[in-house]
Amino acid sequence: MVKSFISILVAVLITISLSVLEQTYVKNTFSEFKEIMVIVYEKIENDTATKEDVLSAQKYWINKKEKLHIFIPHNDIKEIDLWLAESTTLVENDKKEDALSKIDVVIELIEQIPKIYSLRIENLL
Amino acid sequence: MAIIFLRSAIIFIVLLIIMRFMGKRQIGEMQPFELVVTLVISELACIPMSDVSIPLIYGISAILSIFVFHQIFTLIEQSGRFLKFIVSGKPSLIINKRGIDFKELKNNNLDVSDLMESLRGLGYYSLDNVKYAIYESNGTLTAIADENKSKLEMSILIVKDAKPIINNLNILNCNFYEIQSFLKKQGLKPEKVGILTIDGAGNYYAQEYGKPYKTGIFPLKAGVKW
Numbered sequence: 001m002v003k004s005f006i007s008i009l010v011a012v013l014i015t016i017s018l019s020v021l022e023q024t025y026v027k028n029t030f031s032e033f034k035e036i037m038v039i040v041y042e043k044i045e046n047d048t049a050t051k052e053d054v055l056s057a058q059k060y061w062i063n064k065k066e067k068l069h070i071f072i073p074h075n076d077i078k079e080i081d082l083w084l085a086e087s088t089t090l091v092e093n094d095k096k097e098d099a100l101s102k103i104d105v106v107i108e109l110i111e112q113i114p115k116i117y118s119l120r121i122e123n124l125l
Numbered sequence: 126m127a128i129i130f131l132r133s134a135i136i137f138i139v140l141l142i143i144m145r146f147m148g149k150r151q152i153g154e155m156q157p158f159e160l161v162v163t164l165v166i167s168e169l170a171c172i173p174m175s176d177v178s179i180p181l182i183y184g185i186s187a188i189l190s191i192f193v194f195h196q197i198f199t200l201i202e203q204s205g206r207f208l209k210f211i212v213s214g215k216p217s218l219i220i221n222k223r224g225i226d227f228k229e230l231k232n233n234n235l236d237v238s239d240l241m242e243s244l245r246g247l248g249y250y251s252l253d254n255v256k257y258a259i260y261e262s263n264g265t266l267t268a269i270a271d272e273n274k275s276k277l278e279m280s281i282l283i284v285k286d287a288k289p290i291i292n293n294l295n296i297l298n299c300n301f302y303e304i305q306s307f308l309k310k311q312g313l314k315p316e317k318v319g320i321l322t323i324d325g326a327g328n329y330y331a332q333e334y335g336k337p338y339k340t341g342i343f344p345l346k347a348g349v350k351w
Contacts, residue, residue: 001203004196011193015186019127071126074178119127124135 022071023118029064030114036060037110040087041103044096051092054099058084076113080106126186133169133190137161141198145214156213156263158198166191213262220258220268224338227319233260237285237320244268251280252322252330253340278324284308284331287316297323298349311339 036057043049061084065077083106090099116123144157155163166188173184201208217229219240230240241252243266249255256271281293289301305315308331317333327345332338 001200004200008193008196008200011189011196015126015130015189015193018182018186019130022126070180070182073180073183117128119131123128124131 019119026068026071026114026117029068030110033057033061033064034107034110037103037107041100041107044091044099044103047096049091049099051088054084054088054091058088072113072117076109076116080109080113083109126182129183129186130190133165133187134194136165137191137194140164141212156202158195158202158212162191162195216262217260218257219260219266220252220255222256223336224332225252225320227334229260235260238282240266241280241282241322251278251324251328252320253328253338278326278328280322280324280328280330282320282322284315284318284321287318296349298346307343311341313339 040049040053040057043053061080065081068077083102087099087102087106090102140161141158144161169184169187169191173179173181198212202212203209217226217233219226219229219233219235225237225240230236240258243260244250244252244255244258247266247268249268249270251274254271254274256269258266258268260266281296282290283293283297283304284290289304294301294304304321308315308318308321311331313331313333319332319334321329321331323329323343323345327343328340329343330338330340
């Protein structure tokens with residue numbers, strides 16, 4: 001009986017701690033990344049963006065996504081990779097309007113992905 | 126992970142309720158919640174293993190959740206008779222001194238052919254060889270032999286739920302009208318007969334719904350044997 005109680009307690013504690021870690025890490029990472037992408041978006045809008053700006057955003061993302069792979073299905077992460085890579089090429093080729101629309105998609109994905117994995121009733125049912 | 130934990134909890138509870146409603150026929154040597162664990166855990170382990178796009182932690186957290194529910198339900202089961210009844214159900218006395226309890230049989234989504242099959246598995250080939258039979262909450266059948274009656278003749282089901290089993294009638298080389306008139310002679314109403322079995326020596330076992338069983342001799346035609 002005592003062994004059962006302890007095992008339940010340990011398993012529940014592991015689940016709760018990992019859940020808190022996951023929720024916090026995913027939320028913080030995506031909110032930081034969103035700030036970076038909004039800056040990139042504004043720079044493109046003001047014609048001050050360079051390829052390096054997008055590349056540094058991409059570098060940040062590559063660094064963070066390694067850990068995000070633990071918590072988020074890889075297909076969702078790949079989606080951001082692809083849009084970001086496309087934006088880099090468009091900025092390099094001075095296709096401002098196209099680049100803006102791609103960055104817009106990246107920002108939208110950054111907003112939506114954490115919502116899919118957050119603790120909400122619509123995600124439970 | 127919190128979502129996976131809660132989703133696993135929902136699926137676990139729903140599966141358990143469904144299993145309880147399905148009755149003992151679906152279980153087979155496991156308590157309902159143990160069967161739910163077995164059903165769910167193999168899938169949980171397989172999906173993240175085979176699909177590389179799903180983080181392994183999804184499978185691990187779901188398996189951890191199932192472990193927690195298993196432990197909780199084991200504790201609930203051990204904590205009292207009422208809770209044990211809610212989680213695992215109760216044993217059902219299917220055969221008593223009056224014969225088959227058709228109501229209990231129906232409550233467990235079983236019919237007389239399922240009962241005969243389970244009895245054959247235990248080595249009882251004729252219903253009147255059995256004094257008591259209980260379907261345990263884990264779906265296994267336990268039977269106590271009637272020591273006064275130890276025949277080794279194989280019974281076949283002739284009437285089930287007041288309907289004839291045509292193939293078995295052919296073995297007897299008679300038609301349903303002959304069976305109906307035989308039942309009437311024995312004081313039984315054919316439309317209320319839940320079961321009629323006849324063994325190779327011509328011993329019959331018949332029972333109307335809600336009444337005690339009757340046994341006797343059925344006159345087998347010449348040349349009929351199995």
